[in-house]
Amino acid sequence: MLYFIEQFLNGIQLGMLLFLLAAGLTLIFGIMDLVNLAHGSLYMIGAYFAATFAEWTDSFVLGAILALLATAAVGMALEVIAIRRLYGRNHLDHVLGTFGLLLFFNELVRLIWGPAGLTLPLPSEMFNAVEILPGLFYPLYRLVIIAATLAVALLLYILVMRTRLGMLIRAGASNREMVGALGVNIKLLYTLVFGLGAALAGFAGLMQAPILTVQIGMGENILIAAFVVVTIGGIGSIRGAFVAALLVGLVDTVGRAFVPDLLHGFLSESASSSLGRALSSMMIYLVMALILVVRPEGLFPAASK
Amino acid sequence: MADPLLEVVGLTKRFGGVVASDAISLTLMPGELHAIIGPNGAGKTTLIGQLTGETAPDSGRIRFAGRDITALPVYRRSRFGLARSFQISSLFPEFTALDNVALAVQAHSGHSFRFWGNARREAALREPARAALGRVGLAERDGMLVADLSHGERRALEIAMALATAPRMVLLDEPMAGMGPEESSRLVETLRRLKSSVTILLIEHDMDAVFALADRISVLVDGRIIASGAPAAIRTDVAVRQAYLGESEGAMHD
Amino acid sequence: MSERLTISRAARLTPRLAVNVVVLFILALVPVYAMLSGDSFAMTLFTRVLILALAALSLNLIMGFGGMVSFGHAAYLGIGGYAVGILAKEGIGSGFVQWPAAIAASALYALIVGALSLRTRGVYFIMITLAFAQMVYYVAIGLDRYGGDDGLTIYKRSRFGDIVDLNNKTFFYYLCFALLLAGIYLTWRLVNSRFGLVIQGARSNERRMRAIGFPTYRYKLVCFVIAGAMCGLAGALLANHTDFISPAMMHWTRSGDLMVMAVLGGMPAMFGPLIGALTFLLLEEGLSRITDYPNLILGPMLLMVAIYVHGGIDGLIGSMRRG
Numbered sequence: 001m002l003y004f005i006e007q008f009l010n011g012i013q014l015g016m017l018l019f020l021l022a023a024g025l026t027l028i029f030g031i032m033d034l035v036n037l038a039h040g041s042l043y044m045i046g047a048y049f050a051a052t053f054a055e056w057t058d059s060f061v062l063g064a065i066l067a068l069l070a071t072a073a074v075g076m077a078l079e080v081i082a083i084r085r086l087y088g089r090n091h092l093d094h095v096l097g098t099f100g101l102l103l104f105f106n107e108l109v110r111l112i113w114g115p116a117g118l119t120l121p122l123p124s125e126m127f128n129a130v131e132i133l134p135g136l137f138y139p140l141y142r143l144v145i146i147a148a149t150l151a152v153a154l155l156l157y158i159l160v161m162r163t164r165l166g167m168l169i170r171a172g173a174s175n176r177e178m179v180g181a182l183g184v185n186i187k188l189l190y191t192l193v194f195g196l197g198a199a200l201a202g203f204a205g206l207m208q209a210p211i212l213t214v215q216i217g218m219g220e221n222i223l224i225a226a227f228v229v230v231t232i233g234g235i236g237s238i239r240g241a242f243v244a245a246l247l248v249g250l251v252d253t254v255g256r257a258f259v260p261d262l263l264h265g266f267l268s269e270s271a272s273s274s275l276g277r278a279l280s281s282m283m284i285y286l287v288m289a290l291i292l293v294v295r296p297e298g299l300f301p302a303a304s305k
Numbered sequence: 306m307a308d309p310l311l312e313v314v315g316l317t318k319r320f321g322g323v324v325a326s327d328a329i330s331l332t333l334m335p336g337e338l339h340a341i342i343g344p345n346g347a348g349k350t351t352l353i354g355q356l357t358g359e360t361a362p363d364s365g366r367i368r369f370a371g372r373d374i375t376a377l378p379v380y381r382r383s384r385f386g387l388a389r390s391f392q393i394s395s396l397f398p399e400f401t402a403l404d405n406v407a408l409a410v411q412a413h414s415g416h417s418f419r420f421w422g423n424a425r426r427e428a429a430l431r432e433p434a435r436a437a438l439g440r441v442g443l444a445e446r447d448g449m450l451v452a453d454l455s456h457g458e459r460r461a462l463e464i465a466m467a468l469a470t471a472p473r474m475v476l477l478d479e480p481m482a483g484m485g486p487e488e489s490s491r492l493v494e495t496l497r498r499l500k501s502s503v504t505i506l507l508i509e510h511d512m513d514a515v516f517a518l519a520d521r522i523s524v525l526v527d528g529r530i531i532a533s534g535a536p537a538a539i540r541t542d543v544a545v546r547q548a549y550l551g552e553s554e555g556a557m558h559d
Numbered sequence: 560m561s562e563r564l565t566i567s568r569a570a571r572l573t574p575r576l577a578v579n580v581v582v583l584f585i586l587a588l589v590p591v592y593a594m595l596s597g598d599s600f601a602m603t604l605f606t607r608v609l610i611l612a613l614a615a616l617s618l619n620l621i622m623g624f625g626g627m628v629s630f631g632h633a634a635y636l637g638i639g640g641y642a643v644g645i646l647a648k649e650g651i652g653s654g655f656v657q658w659p660a661a662i663a664a665s666a667l668y669a670l671i672v673g674a675l676s677l678r679t680r681g682v683y684f685i686m687i688t689l690a691f692a693q694m695v696y697y698v699a700i701g702l703d704r705y706g707g708d709d710g711l712t713i714y715k716r717s718r719f720g721d722i723v724d725l726n727n728k729t730f731f732y733y734l735c736f737a738l739l740l741a742g743i744y745l746t747w748r749l750v751n752s753r754f755g756l757v758i759q760g761a762r763s764n765e766r767r768m769r770a771i772g773f774p775t776y777r778y779k780l781v782c783f784v785i786a787g788a789m790c791g792l793a794g795a796l797l798a799n800h801t802d803f804i805s806p807a808m809m810h811w812t813r814s815g816d817l818m819v820m821a822v823l824g825g826m827p828a829m830f831g832p833l834i835g836a837l838t839f840l841l842l843e844e845g846l847s848r849i850t851d852y853p854n855l856i857l858g859p860m861l862l863m864v865a866i867y868v869h870g871g872i873d874g875l876i877g878s879m880r881r882g
Binding site: 082102107108110111227278279282288296 | 700
Binding site for chain 3: 357378379380383384388389391395396397398399400404408409411412413417418419420421422423424425427466469470
């Protein structure tokens with residue numbers, strides 16, 4: 001039971017990280033109608049920047065802040081130089097172009113930082129276990145991740161629901177042409193949205209860096225999961241991304257933890273182990289397929305088209 | 306009295322709080338040209354959507370050629386003989402005019418799970434397609450790509466495609482849309498020639514055309530049919546004048 | 560009137576036709592060159608080109624002609640390859656069993672994936688096809704008996720009685736060449752048939768297709784299955800070519816490579832996939848020889864193609880005559 005709660009919390013943590021990625025993706029999908037395979041690259045760059053800046057400044061927090069700013073800057077530069085030339089094109093061109101960017105960034109990181117990964121150390125107190133329930137100890141840093149990402153989600157909510165920029169974003173997500181017709185500086189809006197997405201991705205990357213990984217290609221796997229989240233949640237919907245992210249995070253984590261054991265009751269040791277691993281990796285895709293069959297546009301599709 | 310070809314009973318559709326179709330009932334007799342007119346926002350698009358099968362009604366029934374088609378999907382209705390043209394031309398732009406119409410013929414010539422023979426050489430498809438193009442005056446332009454056709458020619462092609470399916474009834478959605486006076490009168494002549502061979506449900510704004518062609522007219526306002534009858538009766542109907550023509554007094558003329 | 564159309568069409572084809580003929584000619588002579596120069600690597604590379612061209616051809620069928628952007632096409636390469644590999648491991652070495660099994664398994668998976676995915680549109684379709692490919696990828700990783708993550712070596716290539724020996728590289732090359740040409744010819748007949756016109760019409764304007772009476776879903780599904788089957792054959796060839804199968808065959812970046820090849824060559828041109836595969840693999844190979852960081856150049860090149868080149872290389876050639 002305690003093990004279940006621990007996995008549940010891990011699932012929430014993964015879900016929150018996925019949300020940060022998916023929120024950016026769904027905004028970019030919804031507003032600019034752009035399929036962005038390079039989003040995972042921004043996640044990777046955030047982690048790499050954080051590791052490097054933290055080493056230079058000898059402070060995790062300072063390194064994180066600098067990394068955030070740097071990633072947002074890279075994102076906006078990318079939008080101005082390359083991404084904006086893909087607007088209005090068909091999705092295949094997007095896939096092709098951003099795939100090229102993905103390859104480019106992986107190679108660039110390898111050139112600058114070398115093929116081996118980096119580490120992002122934390123003050124050792126962060127790994128102390130906190131007793132959140134009698135008998136259940138959970139690492140402090142993982143709690144920090146959940147808290148920090150929830151805080152960012154809250155800030156995002158306030159931004160999108162309570163500010164003028166947010167109103168433009170919401171309007172753009174449901175009807176792109178109208179926003180342009182209203183005389184808003186569309187180019188600037190798009191650059192800002194892309195920069196916001198980049199910052200969110202970079203934040204997710206640097207937050208998970210101390211406990212998971214900083215290496216080339218780290219963006220790919222989580223990117224696909226983020227696409228699954230966006231698809232389940234509905235394109236253009238941040239609320240959908242939030243719900244779907246938690247769903248996917250929980251299904252994936254809890255699935256991996258318990259499916260092999262569940263199978264153990266029916267199959268042999270080796271069979272349940274390999275089948276279990278395969279099945280638990282597939283869980284999120286099965287969920288997505290099921291949801292799309294019933295609701296082909298996701299749970300909360302925002303776009304009117 | 307012969308059986309109606311199309312019978313719509315109590316068709317209702319709501320979008321949120323808006324009642325787009327309010328218990329619409331109307332009938333279409335075989336061989337007639339029945340026009341539906343009404344101001345913008347009257348619910349014509351919703352009505353067409355329900356007749357063609359793209360929109361599901363909340364309640365009500367549609368009977369066509371003796372069969373209840375209310376739940377039938379779009380492609381089935383077409384196969385059953387209910388053809389339509391689109392208000393905004395919906396063609397296959399990379400293909401020639403002949404290819405476009407031939408596809409419509411193909412849809413009604415058995416199945417298309419034929420993987421080998423060149424369909425563009427099938428006389429059974431090309432000849433009826435040429436004939437349909439001839440009926441709308443496009444015989445000379447059959448080899449042109451749709452992208453190279455004029456607006457009026459595309460509108461005519463729209464109708465040719467509907468006709469090529471050898472339908473029992475054609476639903477024409479604002480065929481005159483965007484046409485100048487010369488093109489319009491040519492299209493009116495085309496439709497006048499067609500009247501004798503096919504039943505037509507005409508949705509139109511162009512009053513000249515409507516009064517020149519229609520055997521009966523129904524007036525749609527705010528999702529309801531407020532009047533239905535012979536053109537002369539509609540022209541003088543008080544409710545119609547008020548609801549529809551009140552803003553533009555000079556619109557109706559003899 | 561139709562005469563004029565025929566002449567202009569022929570005239571339009573000439574630069575394109577010339578390029579295609581030259582490419583075919585060069586490819587036909589590769590084994591000769593390899594024999595004379597002793598450069599067996601060229602054989603290996605160009606055999607791979609032919610096989611992936613077949614895979615890209617199948618993708619072009621659904622993507623270029625049908626408008627179905629499938630981001631999980633490498634799955635069929637993997638399924639075809641694993642059919643061969645698994646049967647080989649279990650002692651069934653006959654190509655007469657392996658290859659039909661590869662085709663059938665791929666067709667079956669395409670049927671399942673297509674039946675579910677074709678209910679969605681646009682980006683959702685792209686994502687769900689990607690997801691289905693990922694599923695197969697993870698299943699392959701979980702197959703410990705067949706190598707799991709490390710993959711499985713195939714010790715004996717498919718046997719077709721005593722008639723043929725697939726270990727003969729020259730023979731295998733021409734076999735792949737012949738199969739590719741057959742695939743191109745079959746695709747050409749397919750797209751101009753009744754079926755093909757329905758598929759193209761559905762890409763052009765699906766709403767209109769339904770309005771004139773076509774149940775488009777079932778036609779698209781059949782097309783999807785045909786493409787899957789063709790790619791499954793390519794997978795069987797690939798397994799024989801590399802004597803190895805692994806989940807990496809179905810990694811989503813492989814699906815991305817196939818899309819690049821199809822787009823690069825020009826969709827929906829018939830020889831586009833071959834030109835695309837040739838260009839992409841030669842680029843990859845060439846760049847990795849001149850630099851340790853080939854993707855620094857390849858990546859931006861793909862981006863430029865996406866931005867500036869409409870209709871791929873085929874489009875470039877076509878516009879050369881007009882311009």
